[in-house]
Amino acid sequence: MKNLVVIGGGFAGFWSAMSAVRQARFLRKDSALKIMMISLDEYLSIRPRFYENKFKDMRVPLKKYLDPLGIVLHVAKVERIDHKKRNIFMVRSNGQEEVLSFDGLILAAGSQLNRPPLPGFEHAFNVDTFRESVQLEDHLKELSASRFLSASSRTFVVVGASFTGLEVITGLPERLRSFDLPDIHYDFILTDRSFSIAPEYSSEGRGIISRQIGKEGIQFFAGEEVDSISPEHIRFKSGKCIETRTIIWCGGLKANPLTSMFPIDRDCQGRLKVDQFLRIDGQKTIFAAGDVAQACVDDEGHTSVMSCQHAIPQGKFAGNNAVNALFDCDLIPYSQPRYVTCLDLGSEQALLTSGWGRFPKMTGISAKELKIEIMSKWIIPEKDVEETVKMSVPVILHNEG
Ligand SMILES: Cc1cc2nc3c(=O)[nH]c(=O)nc-3n(C[C@H](O)[C@H](O)[C@H](O)COP(=O)(O)OP(=O)(O)OC[C@H]3O[C@@H](n4cnc5c(N)ncnc54)[C@H](O)[C@@H]3O)c2cc1C
Structure with a gap:
């Protein structure tokens, strides 16, 4: 044996x-x-x-x-x-x-x-594991219970303007809408030490992403390296400081x-x-x-x-x-x-790219529908165990051009 x-x-x-x-x-x-x-x-x-x-x-x-x-x-x-x-x-x-x-x-x-040795890093939230996602959810529920009373509780900062950070920040408005507090105005801020949003994308791809970010009212602070974090603020090496109760770290894996x-x-x-x-x-x-x-x-x-x-x-x-x-x-x-990527960009918007240059192939609602299909079907095993075993044959997928 x-x-x-x-x-x-x-x-x-x-x-x-x-x-x-x-x-x-x-x-x-x-x-x-x-x-x-x-x-x-x-x-x-x-x-x-x-x-x-x-x-x-x-x-x-x-x-x-x-x-x-x-x-x-x-x-x-x-x-x-x-x-x-x-x-x-x-x-x-x-x-x-x-x-x-x-x-x-x-x-x-x-x-x-990636968990950098930053002062106060433990006060940042993330969505890396189930346990940590529960912590973020509990925190959002706590803020909603007090109707996001302070300006810092209405301000959300996501660190990292690549794939995960973009999905997290563009998903936040919908997440907050689920608390059914329509009169509250939130501030969404995306930061990165890089000067470009989604630098791994083609310039056409970055253009689509930037426009969508703007449409959702998300501000992008480029070239900002984090210096320290506390339960009430995030401070950058430039001296900039944002009062916020919610910092979500998306600084890579x-x-x-x-x-x-x-x-x-x-x-x-x-x-x-x-x-x-x-x-x-x-x-x-x-x-x-x-x-x-x-x-x-x-x-x-x-x-x-x-x-x-x-x-x-x-x-x-x-x-x-x-x-x-x-x-x-x-x-x-x-x-x-x-090689393809499908980036969720919030309500009714996603971006499908093809090839290593990440050139846009599809945007808008059809890309969003594809994203939903990928996430709810393609990456989830079949319900039937034997069907799942059958699906495990190694197959080489070629570019469709
Ligand atoms: C927020 C987020 C968004 C993402 N979005 C996308 C996306 O849109 N599209 C995409 O393709 N990818 C995405 N990814 C990346 C994707 O989730 C990972 O690439 C994928 O999970 C890798 O699969 P894996 O099996 O290698 O590792 P994992 O899924 O990380 O699984 C690792 C396994 O190892 C186990 N393990 C770890 N350490 C030990 C240990 N010491 N002893 C025993 N067991 C251990 C864990 O319990 C787990 O079961 C995202 C990731 C994150 C965090």
């Missing part, structure tokens, strides 16, 4: 496990393989939707899928990986330490919010620190550089997928981006390849030349 361990129950880990089951069945090795998953909790968290009003429904119970497929879920935190001795050291929530040995491993432990367990090159986001089969360099049966992996996606030198778009297919390839590696079958090279 061989042990395959998947660390992480997010998009990459979930699809790794589904794909491993499917491929083991295909090779008729299912009775010779034990698949285990270790994750911090019992849910596949739909993180991209944690900024929404109804984020509390955005967790898929893992056991619904894992139990019928015979995959054992260990709810625990992995503290250390000894890749030479093939041991994983984990701690359960009751403090109990355990060691799990493996023949094959898929590291899919995802990413975490970095790979899970478990990536440091492997003595190989990591990129500036802390991701492990993987080979074309998603193997961690030099390891025959150890793979990385999702936000922990920097994988080459095409022949032009583009590398994966921390996104569901890359985490889901990488999971499918990693699960497939891990099983093949354990049973001495050929591995399938991962590639994903097609």
Whole structure:
């Protein structure tokens, strides 16, 4: 019996496990393989939707899928990986330490919010995890209970004018409307140390985003580096200070620190550089997928981006390849030349781009409908477990031009 361990129950880990089951069945090795998953909790968290009003429904119970497929879920935190001795050291929530040995491993432990060592950073909110999204929601409810009485409680500052920050700030007006206090005027401020909004977008894309920001009455403070945060204000290195009770930090993601367990090159986001089969360099049966992996996606030198778009297919390839590696079958090279983004820009507005230059392909209500479809269908597993297993076949998607 061989042990395959998947660390992480997010998009990459979930699809790794589904794909491993499917491929083991295909090779008729299912009775010779034990698949285990270790994750911090019992849910596949739909993180991209944690900024929404109804984020509390955005967790898929893992056991619904894992139990019928015979995959054992260990709810625990992995503290250390000894890749030479093939041991994983984990701690359960009751403090109990355990060691799990493996023949094959898929590291899919995802990413975490960048938390700079700023004075008062703990007073900033974020939407990185379910727990922290609940904290933000509780805070908004508390402000609404006192009808957003002070000017600082009516002022909302989002730090970070890239993808997540834009979705958070453009989603806030709708979120606040749900409190049904129509007479209250709010101030929305987006800040970034960069001088440009969404610098990763083409100039056409940035134009659309800036216009929408303006339409929603959101002010953009460019070139502002945060100096300190308190429960009542945010101060910038320029000397500017904004009185606010709500600062939401969207300052980017970095790979899970478990990536440091492997003595190989990591990129500036802390991701492990993987080979074309998603193997961690030099390891025959150890793979990385999702936000922990920097994988080459095409022949032009583009590398994966921390996104569901890359985490889901990488999971499918990693699960497939891990099983093949354990049973001495050929591995399938991962590639994903097609690259699109769909940015939520608030009520009835979104921006679909295509290609690495992020050129606009669609805006307005049709882009918004597509965004809703992606977030409510494409990235959510099928309700039926066996249908989900079928969907785990690794497929290479090409650009449609
Ligand atoms: C607010 C926000 C908005 C986003 N919007 C989008 C979007 O619109 N489109 C898009 O494509 N992407 C978006 N993303 C990015 C996307 O959510 C991530 O790229 C995706 O979740 C990565 O999947 P993953 O499986 O690699 O990691 P994760 O989803 O982070 O899952 C990691 C898993 O590892 C587990 N884990 C972590 N540490 C340990 C440990 N020590 N021991 C055991 N288990 C551990 C966790 O419990 C979790 O199950 C957004 C992210 C955020 C935070």
